[in-house]
Ligand SMILES: Cc1cc2nc3c(=O)[nH]c(=O)nc-3n(C[C@H](O)[C@H](O)[C@H](O)COP(=O)(O)OP(=O)(O)OC[C@H]3O[C@@H](n4cnc5c(N)ncnc54)[C@H](O)[C@@H]3O)c2cc1C
């Protein structure tokens with residue numbers, strides 16, 4: 113009897129990989145460290161997704177439902193892999209919950225870690241209650257409670273969204289662009305204006321990277337239809353005058369200092385490598401790339417190969433990725449795993 117494929121992580125990439133494998137009758141086991149599946153969109157309570165506008169709980173919840181109760185998909189939640197030994201076609205994984213899985217191959221779909229804004233203290237997070245992150249605003253919207261200032265529950269009249277928090281910042285060792293936060297921020301700005309039409313929303317940016325088709329749908333629409341204001345600026349600090357939050361910086365278009373008061377400041381946080389990656393690299397015997405994401409060994413031959421034969425990777429584990437690209441990688445890597453197994457069995 114053939115052994116299953118081990119999938120580490122039950123986010124969009126892992127759910128897609130499991131669905132593809134199950135569809136062609138190949139057994140797999142998802143090992144997820146949290147107590148439920150869905151990855152960042154579910155665990156962090158995202159609201160309406162870019163680009164479809166569907167609620168995360170419906171869109172990703174549907175992907176979870178598709179693999180749950182599927183006879184071809186085993187699910188181990190609240191567990192991770194502690195050792196992974198053997199060769200392609202014949203691996204043994206030990207799990208933190210004491211169980212053992214024999215597997216033909218593994219796909220690492222272990223995703224990313226949200227940037228922790230306390231690592232950017234001069235921008236006020238952790239000091240002022242009304243300095244929040246994009247994930248917190250997503251949660252305010254998805255919970256149905258609406259966008260409110262955490263300090264006293266009032267409706268904000270002026271909101272600033274600061275882009276590139278924890279991305280494109282050499283000073284704190286994060287040079288990469290997190291790819292989706294410009295678009296997510298334009299989307300959130302429109303959602304805030306929709307809920308609070310009297311609230312003024314400003315986006316502070318270095319460059320706007322609403323890539324591809326998102327330029328019209330988010331960047332231009334947010335300005336033309338929703339009157340969101342964009343300021344090209346270098347931000348120095350976020351302070352408080354005791355009443356309002358004060359964002360100080362330089363308008364880099366007119367090259368003048370600007371100081372503007374707000375009720376709420378939102379950090380558009382980036383995507384860090386998964387904090388577990390150094391441990392995962394050791395457990396699975398794979399290489400990480402220079403920033404700490406999982407290194408992809410083969411870009412054009414087979415999807416998602418890592419430095420170790422039989423161990424594959426998909427989604428935001430490889431670097432900042434959107435949900436749809438993570439899903440595409442999950443499906444594509446499942447196919448690469450299946451074709452690699454044919455190669456292994458031929459050479460065995
Ligand atoms: C604020 C914010 C909003 C976003 N909104 C959007 C959006 O609207 N549209 C969009 O396209 N993208 C969005 N993104 C990006 C989106 O979050 C990612 O594209 C997506 O989550 C990547 O899916 P994934 O499955 O690769 O990883 P993840 O979603 O990170 O899932 C990884 C899974 O692996 C598990 N895991 C991690 N380590 C281990 C381990 N050691 N053992 C076992 N399990 C483990 C995790 O618990 C998690 O369940 C947003 C990102 C941010 C920061």
Ligand code: SF4
Pocket residue numbers: 275276277279280288289290291292293294295319320321380382
């Ligand atoms: S997507 Fe936009 S906000 Fe995010 S890191 Fe890139 S430029 Fe900055």
